[in-house]
Amino acid sequence: MQDLQTLCLSMNIKSTTSIYEGQLNLMKPILEIPVTPIANLHEELKHSIPRSIAIGHHNDVFVLLAQEIPPLINGSFPATVTEKSYSYHVVHLKDGNKNVIDLPEETWNYHFLQPIEDDHFMLVCARSYYHNAKNIEENARVYDLNGRFIRSFCLGDGIEHVYVARNQEIWTGYFDEGVFGNYGWEVPVGRSGLVGWDSTGSKIDSLEEDREYSIFECLALNGNPEGEIWFFFSIDSKIGIRKEGRTVYYSPEDIGFQFFAVNGETVVAYRESFGRHSIFEMQREGEKFKTLHEIKLMKPNGVPVEAQLVNNRENMLLFLDGDELYMFDVK
Numbered sequence: 001m002q003d004l005q006t007l008c009l010s011m012n013i014k015s016t017t018s019i020y021e022g023q024l025n026l027m028k029p030i031l032e033i034p035v036t037p038i039a040n041l042h043e044e045l046k047h048s049i050p051r052s053i054a055i056g057h058h059n060d061v062f063v064l065l066a067q068e069i070p071p072l073i074n075g076s077f078p079a080t081v082t083e084k085s086y087s088y089h090v091v092h093l094k095d096g097n098k099n100v101i102d103l104p105e106e107t108w109n110y111h112f113l114q115p116i117e118d119d120h121f122m123l124v125c126a127r128s129y130y131h132n133a134k135n136i137e138e139n140a141r142v143y144d145l146n147g148r149f150i151r152s153f154c155l156g157d158g159i160e161h162v163y164v165a166r167n168q169e170i171w172t173g174y175f176d177e178g179v180f181g182n183y184g185w186e187v188p189v190g191r192s193g194l195v196g197w198d199s200t201g202s203k204i205d206s207l208e209e210d211r212e213y214s215i216f217e218c219l220a221l222n223g224n225p226e227g228e229i230w231f232f233f234s235i236d237s238k239i240g241i242r243k244e245g246r247t248v249y250y251s252p253e254d255i256g257f258q259f260f261a262v263n264g265e266t267v268v269a270y271r272e273s274f275g276r277h278s279i280f281e282m283q284r285e286g287e288k289f290k291t292l293h294e295i296k297l298m299k300p301n302g303v304p305v306e307a308q309l310v311n312n313r314e315n316m317l318l319f320l321d322g323d324e325l326y327m328f329d330v331k
Contacts, residue, residue: 153201
């Protein structure tokens with residue numbers, strides 16, 4: 001792969017230097033790369049709140065919109081099932097066409113959206129109550145592209161990330177409450193920090209037998225065309241690459257991130273911390289990923305992309321900035 005600095009020189013893209021704030025305090029070049037919006041959601045966002053965005057398996061894009069967000073329980077904890085019904089809309093963008101799917105009478109508090117199978121999408125609530133062995137909330141719900149409900153199942157509580165791979169395996173990464181237990185879960189489904197499921201919600205893999213590291217919070221999750229699942233977790237600050245029940249770990253250069261795109265041994269990661277947005281490229285060198293550049297994606301008006309929502313799939317990053325969607329392919 002041609003690295004980004006060579007690519008930018010060939011495109012006559014401006015390169016500058018800056019001091020990173022926070023954890024990364026070394027002088028690194030900044031590459032300014034022009035991007036143009038792939039879609040505008042001005043009309044759809046007039047009366048709706050964006051909740052989640054997702055890259056499909058066929059060069060398509062999904063956007064989850066809510067007319068109203070359910071209030072927090074006691075001002076602190078997200079609700080799961082609500083007494084009041086809420087209206088959601090799913091915008092599906094493909095081949096220049098825009099299809100809006102209405103879900104008008106929903107009592108689930110949805111946080112995540114992912115494509116699944118060829119003509120379905122999955123909505124997931126980050127939380128799930130374990131009331132007893134016969135009453136466990138099924139917080140993943142699959143719909144067809146006409147909004148017809150297909151099936152539901154439980155993916156556990158305390159979900160930080162959801163990713164559906166191209167083979168339709170579902171992968172879930174958990175934050176600390178999903179690892180240590182809350183919402184009635186004494187033995188959490190997500191206690192290993194990362195779990196794999198088949199498309200019907202049957203558990204097929206987890207890190208429970210992996211004793212090398214303990215994942216207290218899975219901060220980022222992705223996959224690649226070769227069937228590997230890539231993830232990043234805190235405390236030990238490691239990138240894990242899992243395939244066929246085995247995981248290899250690498251150390252990034254002391255910086256956290258929440259989303260990332262993968263191309264071979266190159267990672268382009270997105271980080272939001274204390275209101276500061278940054279994108280940076282890392283390259284694997286032995287057992288480490290070295291940071292090479294910071295990247296600024298420049299909109300046509302000369303202002304950097306600052307995302308409200310971000311999503312990743314394999315080698316692509318998707319951003320919602322205001323009412324515009326931007327896609328960045330690291331290839």
